Each structure stands twice: as C-alpha cells, then as structure tokens.
Amino acid sequence: MLLRLPASLHYPITVTELLKQPNDNVERCAPLFSYSYETQVTEGDNLGNTWQAKKKYPTRFESSVEGVLINWKIDEGAVISKPNVDIAEIEEPCAHSVQFGGMCVTCGKDMSESSYVTEHLDSTRATINMVHNNVSLTISENEAARADDEAKRRLLASRKLSLVVDLDQTIIQATVDPTVADWQKDEHNPNHDAVKDVRAFLLKDDGPGNRGCWYYIKLRPGLTDFLENVSKIYELHIYTMGTRAYAKNIADIIDPEHRIFGDRILSRDESGSSTAKNLQRLFPVDTKMVVIIDDRGDVWKWSPNLIKVTPYDFFVGIGDINSSFLPKKPGPKPSQKAMAIAAPKPRDDQTEAATEEEPQPKINGNANEETETPSTEESEAPATNNVSALEQLVAMGGSDDPATRQAQTTRQDEALAAQLEDRPLLQKQKQLEAEDAATESTAAKEDGDSGNASPSSDDPGDSDKPKHNLLRDYDRELFQLEESLHKVHTEFYDIYYRQLSAAQGGRLGQLRGGQKRKLPSEKSDLDLVPDIKIVLPSVKSKVLAGVAIVFSGVVPLGVDVGSTDSAILARSFGARIEENVSRSTTHVVAARNRTLKVRKAIKRGKGRIKIVNPQWLTDSINRWSKVDERPYFLDTEGKNGPQEDDDDILSESESPSASESGEETDNSSRLSKPTLTLETKPNHSQVDPDESDVEDIALSELDVDEASPVGGTNEDWSGMNDELAEFLGSDAEDSDGDSVASGDTNGSSALGMRGKKRGRDENDSGGESEDGGAGKVKKKQAVGNGLTSLSQTTLAELDGEENEKNGHDKEAGVEAAENGEKEGEGENEDGDGWSEFEDELERELEKDGSEDHGEG
C-alpha cells in the first residue's frame, strides 16, 4: 500500500531522517521518518512582554499500516509543502479485501479498530456487497472487479446473460386475503376455476400480531415454462422488495428444485434501499450483461437494462403487497378524484388499456360500449384504490418522499391487516354480483361491462363470460416476454461474436481459415462484450421505428405528455412522441374517438395517419413488434356525429382546474374573438397557463396549419368528403354518451345543410336526441362542481369550435360550418364563408355563455 502524507501535518515539512530501510518490518505506529516544521509561537519573558517568534520543531511520522517497507518515495532533506505526497510503499501482509461482519476474512483482524494514526478505517477498504443473501460480507473494488470478470467469462462461455427478475406482479401475484382460500374450497364459487391452482404458504413472523399470515400466490400463466426456457439462456436472479422469508417461500414454489434461481435471491432485507432497486447492488462493477424484468420502471429509475412488464393483476384490486416500501402508488388519488368523477370515460379507457393484458385485439365497438354503459358512471365513485398502473406510475412520479423505514413497515403491516380484515376480493365479488342483479334487465351485452364498472381495473374480458367471476386468468404476458428475451439474447450474442471475429483478425483472419489469432489479451476480450444498455434499447427502438405518435385522451390532463409512462415506453421503443398532429404524424393513439386531435388526424391525415386505441400501443410494446393496426382502429366514424362532444368531455375532465371565473373569462374572451385573428389566437392559447390539456394545444396548431397549403387540392377534398360520408354513415354505432347538448337537433339540421349533405342528419338527430339530455346533465354537473374549463375554452376560440364546449346547441351548426370549411378542406380558404360563420358563432356563443352562467 502506498502511504501518503495526511492533511493534518504542519506544512511545509522538512524530512530530516528516514528511520526505516527497505525490507524492514514496519509495525503500526512505528516511526517511519523524522521531520521538522516551523511555526509561529508566542513567547514571553517574566516582565510580561510577549512577542511572536518563528520556531523549528522536530518530530516523527508514524506509520498507519503495518507490513514490510518496499521503498521510499521521498529523500532525506526533502521539503514537502502539501499533503497527499507519496512517501513510501509498504506491503501489507493482508489487504483486507474481503470482510465479514467487520473482520477481515483472511487475517481475522477487527476492521473497525482505530487509533491516533488511523486515517481511514480498514472497513472502508471493502465496501461492496457482492453476495445476494448476506449483507455482512463486503469486498473491495478490486476483488469485485475480479469476481465480475470471472462471472462474465462464465456467462459468455455458456452463452448466457444475467436476468434480474422481480416477483410481485411480474411473475406472480400475492395476496393475504383469506377469501382466496374460501373460494378454493368452494367448488361452486364462480372464482373457483381461477383460484384453484393458487399456492399458499404461511409466514410465521409476518403480519399483524406476529401470529403468522397465509399468503396466496398466483403464478402468472405459463410461468413454469417461461422460467424453464429462459433459464437456458439467462442466469436468473430474484430481486424483490418482499422480505427474505417471503422471497424464499416464493422461490420454493416457483423453483422447487432450486435449479433456476439457486441462491441468487435478493430481498428487501439485503437491498440496502427501501425505495429503489439498484443494479449495482448485484452487479457492482458493470451491468453490461444484465437484463431486468420488472413491472415498475420507476424503482429502477427506468434503467436502460429494464424490460418493463405489464403488471400482473390477477387478484383484482390487491396490487403489489410489498409495495409499501416502494415509492407510494397513489391509492384513491386525491388529486385526481375530481377528475374521476367528472370524466369517467377517459379514465376507464385508460384503465382498460393499462390493465388489459390480453393480447387479443378488442373490438372497437365493444370498447366504446364498455365505457358507456350507465353503470360505469354510476359506480364511478372513487371508492377503490386500484387505478390503472399507468396512472399510478404517472402520479407516483413526485411522491417519493423519504418516509422512515419504520413507518413503512407499519404501513405494510396495516395494509396486510386491512386486507385480512376487509377481504377486498370478497367485497368486490359481492359488488359484482349486486351489479349483475341490478343490470340483469338491461341488455345482455352490457353485463360484462357492469362487472367492469367498479373503478378498480376489472378486466374487459368480462363481457364474454356469462358467469360473473371476479378473477380471471387469461394473462399472456410471459409468452411475449419470453420472445423479447430471446430477441435480446440473440442480438447480444450476434454483436458479440461479430466483434469477436473482427478482433480476431477481421477479414484477413477469416480468410486464413481455422488459423485463429490469439486474442490480444484476456482483458480486452471482455472489452468486446457489447453493453446491454446499448443492445436492449437498440432492439427495442426498432420496434416502433418511424412511428410518430400523438396521444389523445390518453394522458390525464395537467400531466406532461412526454413524461408519462406510456410516452416513455413508446419512446424507448423507437416511437417519436408528438404533441400535435402534424405532417410527420403516423399514429394517433386515442382513448376516445372524437377528440380534437382525432378529428384533425382524420381531416389532415387522409388515411395516412392511423387512429388506434391505446391497446395497440400496449400490445406493440408487449409483443415487441409493430402489430397490425387494423384490429385496433378507432371507430372514427362516430366522429362525424353530433360530435365535438369531445369538447364536452374535455370540459368535464378538465374540470378540476376549471372554475366559475374560468367560465367567465372564457366568455369574455369569446366575445372578443371577432377582433382576434385566427393566427394570433394560437399563441394566446398557448400562453395560457391553465392550458393543461394536450388537446388544446392541438388546436393552436390546427390554426396554424390551416394557413398552410397542405393537402389543399380539390381532389383531396372530394376524397375527404367521401371518407367523411363513409364515417358518417356508420354514425349510429357510435354511442357517444358524452355530450351532446340540448338543442343539437337544430344544429344538426343546420349542419346537414351546410355540411355538404353528408347524411349525418339522421345520425345526429338520432344520437343527439337521446344523448342530449345526458350530456346536458353532465355538463351541468361539471359546472355545478365549480369545474369549468378555462383552458379549453380559450383553445376553443381558436377554432370555430368553441361553441361546442359551451353550448352544444351551436355545436352542430358550428361543426357543420367547420366541416364544410375547415375539415372539408378549407385549409386555405377561410374567406367569405368564414366571416358569416363567425358571426353566427358569435351569436351562439353569447347565448351560450349566458346559459352556462345561469347553470353555474
């Protein structure tokens, strides 16, 4: 070990004599050399006079380590003016590079001893936890690097990679709800089928009162095969936030012979952090060959090694029982509660999107219906805490407060106790049954959905089963995951062998045939190993390469689109996320079919822009391939209807931020509209601080685009018209509960006339008259709740569409106008028709505003 001068000496010092010679034994605290230093001291005489004097003092430097002196790095007589100068090299008998419980495992010395010469405790020499199951064994960096090299060689030789596997909600789901046991025993229970293969174990010192607690474990479908197959190309490690005992029990269940995971289990007890998972804990040196699968990306800080898995949500509403240690997922989500009430639809859609693990494409019409069954709204009460994982993750972003571990443990205990006590599954089943009874009279179609009605993420698969069981078992995630893992593995080793052969002499070497050149050196062959952090993202980014996505109605209002879970994921798969529909946009991922952006995409996309439901994105990401969009196309035909309802929806969903005053401002701004030119408005709206809705932003863009010559040819227009007509034709299917305000009928007729006779009248009048009432009611509610949509309204102004937001009455008219002029192709031409149009809008707006006011 190289000795250095500490900072504590009185510099400059002059070395006067070297007291030890090379090959001498040096004990701890033995003097190594003597030196002298000068300092100012105060001297005095008997008369009370004092003065400053410079004095020189001799002293000795003592060794802080023991061993054999190899050589000196300084000479006698040298003057050293600063610390950290090398003085001598001493070979220690033991480097203390592996320590156990504060002892060096080689020499048995206590590493925490310190004395007056100690500069660094010996325990700081080995700080890295290398072993999964024990925190008291620490090793030094050198030792860790050596171990790592060894491990890498072993993996390369067997053509494997490391795979870190999360347990909860990734490959299993656990609950302590004793209802599961009851259902298992009761063969007549509708859930019996689903739970009959649920495994259970008793954890003694866990749970409330330390009486022990039964855990029920549901394995993700296909798990056994998955582990079996994956373990051939990966070395698997468990990394869970559960306790050690829990992890062990799970491992016993999923890997009874311990062939797959062996002892490579890391639990909360050894993790070192209770809020995050850290790859460095397992792979301190480098993580080039490590892949992670986990259902939560945030705990890994979205590490590039991560393959995010759709959370396995078999026990509906239970979630991850060990998550109280992780950054909290929002339970009832206080901040979004209001929105939940006001905007049931977007939320539901999202829930579906996030929780539906079934790869089978959903039928569009079905999706719409699901969201629109009355029961959805009725049971919307935000009672249960299971929101979509997507939203949870989104909302969780900032909530990583450093609560004490004790508090977390308590919380966990409480959560378990609550689960034992409340039997959430039983409650849900009861609720389900009650709802069934209630909806029995309604169309058979609807009953599946009523099951879904509970805001907890029930599966949409409900609809196809006649019997109403809460739990179902259709998850296919692991099969896709296995494929993905295969892909990564193949890609990794392709690159590796390519680089290896290149390094072995490149083309020349290959031509020479079998004559292989020697590898440059042992070390450098490890340097050739590609980095999974590069390989994995590159594999992923091919999936959606060239896709430019605009989200519409998917992201909760007030959330930055770019930072949401789905956006991050989509981006990691190579998609580009755009805020607004633009020329480069290829896909609009929309949860609802009449959002502004969707309309815009239809208008401007001319079939180029594919409008799909969020399930398309989810499935593409899950399968790691750009799945065929066709089954996912949004039912855009509904769009032509009395639409602009989305504005309605918007205002509802936005409502938390809205207020009476908001409404007022909107009115006023609307009034001033005539003076504003279209071009200026966009800016205006963008500046608006309230502007939280993504869709609104789209509006501004729309305006801008309008002036652009894109797609302005007549042919295009006629084509568009045809398309629209087609859409319109199927309007009837489109059930938009959202919106339509009263008075639509009039509007619609107007629309019909103006709107180039698209045959929408029938649809409009039909759909609207039915829906109108509901829409109005909703709207009133929103206003009554003090939720108005300031931002929206501002946006709305931009277009002629404002009307929609406020009064649907005009909507139709406006819409028609819009369709006729803008949608229809009016990109360049907002000449005369426009002014006339505007006037009309004006009038309507005024009327509207006053109406709204009254309502509010």
Next chain:
Amino acid sequence: MYFLHDMERTITLHPSFFGPRVKEYIRGRLMEDVEGTCTGQFYIICVMDTDTQDFSEGRVVPGSAVAEYTVHYRAVVWRPFKGETVDAIVSSVNREGIFADVGPLPTFVSKHMIPSDIKWDPNATPPQFTDNGDQVIEKGTHLRIKIMGTRSDVGSMFAIGSIKEDFLGTL
C-alpha cells in the same frame, strides 16, 4: 466452549402478576428473556437450576406500580474462542467462500481458508465447493471449522473460520 456462568438479571413485573404464583411467573419471564440471546460476548444457552434460583424481594419502583425483582441465576453459556474447533452447518456458499452456522454463530470461511484442491464450481446445481471427489460443500453440508477470529457487536457475534488444516472440512 461451554461454561456455567452465574448471572444476575432485573425483572420488572406488572402489578397484575402479583400473587401466589409470582415466582413461577418470574422464572418464566427469565427463561423467555434470557435463553437463546447473545450478550455480545457469549450466547446464553440454557438457564439452570430453576427451582433453586435466588430471587430478591420485590421492590416497587417509586412513581410507578411495577415491581423489580433481581434474580440470580446460573446458565450454560457458549463462548466461541479464536482457535477453537467447532462443527457447523453450511447455510450458503458463494464464490467468496462459505457461510456456515455454528449453532447461533454465523461464520464465514473465506476461499483463502479452504484447501486449494477444493474449488468453487459455479456451474453445478446448486453451486458448490468441490474437489471433484468425495468432498462437496454445498448448502446443508456439515463442516468442521477452526475459528480464526470473532467479533462482537451489540447483541450479535460474527466469526471467521478455516478448514485449511488437517482434520477440518466436511464430516
């Protein structure tokens, strides 16, 4: 090494236990509190002579209703010494060495303290140390270990051991 050790402990009793069976209760409490614990120097294995234990008079703690009893008792204690040879059961193995439990004492045998012919084999299932002969060290194997050092923290002890000597190793 095992010792008979005389010790003393103060037990506080809630008034609800005052009564004819108070001694029995104190004895129960003593066993519960003391047996199987680690003082940092040694492990208390077993409390002896429970009938002849010497209880002090109970003394009510001023300001509260609980009573303090001082109990003198004798216990079998186990203290591991450096250089002592003990038997252990392997709890896990990894490339750095072997974790083994000597009764309550967690012990680690470093790879430097393992005979050089016994090598780490990470590819075996489960991973093990083996000389490719009859010596296989994996989880559950019985080992004879020589303790090379011990260290105590508050309420816990650690030891490191060696099997690199004659007559040590698998049993």
